[in-house]
Amino acid sequence: MIVHDVRVHPESDRLQRQDQLAWKIAAVASDPVAVEADVTEMIINRLIDNASVAIASVNRHPVVTARDQALAHARVGGATVFGLGPDVRVHAEWAAWANGTAVRELDYHDTFLAAEYSHPGDNIPPILAVAQQTGCSGADLIRGLATGYEIQVDLVKAISLHKHKIDHVAHLGPSVAAGIGTMLGLPTEIIYQAVQQALHVTTATRQSRKGEISSWKAFAPAHAGKLAIEAVDRAIRGEGAPSPIYEGEDSVIAWMLDGRTAHYQVKLPASGEAKRGILDTYTKEHSAEYQSQALIDLSFELGRRIGNWDDVDSILIETSHHTHYVIGTGSNDPQKFDPTASRETLDHSIMYIVAVALQDGEWHHVRSYDPARAQRPDTVALWKKIRTIEDPRWTDRYHSEDPTVKAFGGRVIITLKDGQVIEGELAVANAHTLGATPWARPAYIDKFRILTEGILEPSEIERFLKVVQRLPALTAEELIQLNVRLPNGQLSVGLKGLF
Secondary structure (H helix, E strand, O other): OEEEEEEOOOHHHOOOHHHOHHHHHHHHHHOOOOOOHHHHHHHHHHHHHHHHHHHHOOOOHHHHHHHHHHHOOEEEEEEOOOEOOOOOOEOHHHHHHHHHHHHHOOOOOOEEEOOOEEOHHHHHHHHHHHHHHHOOOHHHHHHHHHHHHHHHHHHHHHOOOHHHOEOHHHOHHHHHHHHHHHHHOOOHHHHHHHHHHHHHHOOOEHHHHOOOOOOHHHHHHHHHHHHHHHHHHHHHOOOOOOOOOOOOOOOHHHHHOOOOOOEEEEEEOOOOOOOOHHHHOEOOOOOOOHHHHHHHHHHHHHHOOOOOHHHEEEEEEEEOHHHHHHHOHHHOOHHHHOOOOOHHHHOOOHHHHHHHHHHHOOOOOOHHHOHHHHOOHHHHHHHOOEEEEEOHHHHHHHHOOOOOOOOOOEEEEEEEOOOOEEEEEEOOOOOOOOOOOOOOHHHHHHHHHHHHEOOEOHHHHHHHHHHHOOHHHOOHHHHOOOOOEOOOOOOOOOOOOOO
8 A cells, every 4th residue: 555645735836636636546446456356255245235225225215215216317228226127227327326325224234434434335336327327247347346445445544524524425426436437447537537526526514414314314325426427427528627626725625624734644555456445344234323233232242131121220331432422422412312313313322222232132124213112111211321431442443453453342331220230342243354253245145135035026036146146257238137126016106206
């Protein structure tokens, strides 16, 4: 990896293109380095993972809305939409919109956390949609996705957006544009312009993840992917972008991030170096914010040691800065204690998540968020006894660049009314590479079967799993089969809008 120094430059510097971060990203994207076998295997795993959570959410309201909007933009030879067969095709940017929303709705796919937060699997819907519309092969798609993951992971490691209340999809626009550039074999110049345009139009505030969290949380990455596709289209047609988008005196870093004295160090692969960023990422066994994964697993074990919930006096969670301030009591967000809050809000309340995991000894993507479950009096009482604090030890592990040290867990201390203490800690989720039950291909397939059972026909489940595992050999014609179809009449239709 090469460390690139990134800072703001006045216009009088006339910063050369080859010295700009967007150009360096584009150079990585246009480097025709081969994709290594373990990266290919993980890409297949994540395609399975994305499809499983997309189908599980296929008839939820935001997904229905996005799909209906996409279906109003039909295109012969376009891209496919989750839930519909290959005979239904729409414009690639609208397929990315519909499929990206379906993937993100349950917040149940892969994650990467460092200086910033991300769900790198959000790269898959837009890059796949373009692949289907432009006649790419499975091998082409693999190259594009390897780049999309690499660029997003590298940006997330180096540049914090949330510190300045900018939503994390600002790293997604550039990564999608770069991934599409790799897949289509575009020259560095075109990818450079597309990356800059994509960043320029995908910066937004984090209010989408504060207070009453709405369905926009699911739409936001789909929107970024859609805008990135449009940016690539304009760049191919010869259109330019605001430049330099990162380092300019009136650009993103200067006015939205660390300001004119900012100094970032961004590591990117050297020329000829394989793109392995996807291997730093991890998926979710439980449908909840990633920082809750280890704490859910720990709560299952601790909950079995409590006989009566009324005996609990207090519960303290010692955890990282992020967990405390974003999904814990450090957020000072009363919505995180509201039994009538939306699913999206409950998913971002570690207090609610731990209370339910302690009591139920399981986590389910539907049952655990059911309004009746959230409003159960004994759960509400337990929920309000939970508080979080930041422990520097967990913050240090959260930000560690050593994969054997990096962790997103915490310590749970349950104090009973008689003074007895029940406690434990867990650094990484069981499903993590270093966890008790690290996930490999069979676990991803099991997740797909569980989440699609009763929704897809058994024959369709087997067909998809067979096709996706042949990804490196898929032709352009076969890539259209990289989708899943519900039985006729099983897809919901929403309210009529403008389209």
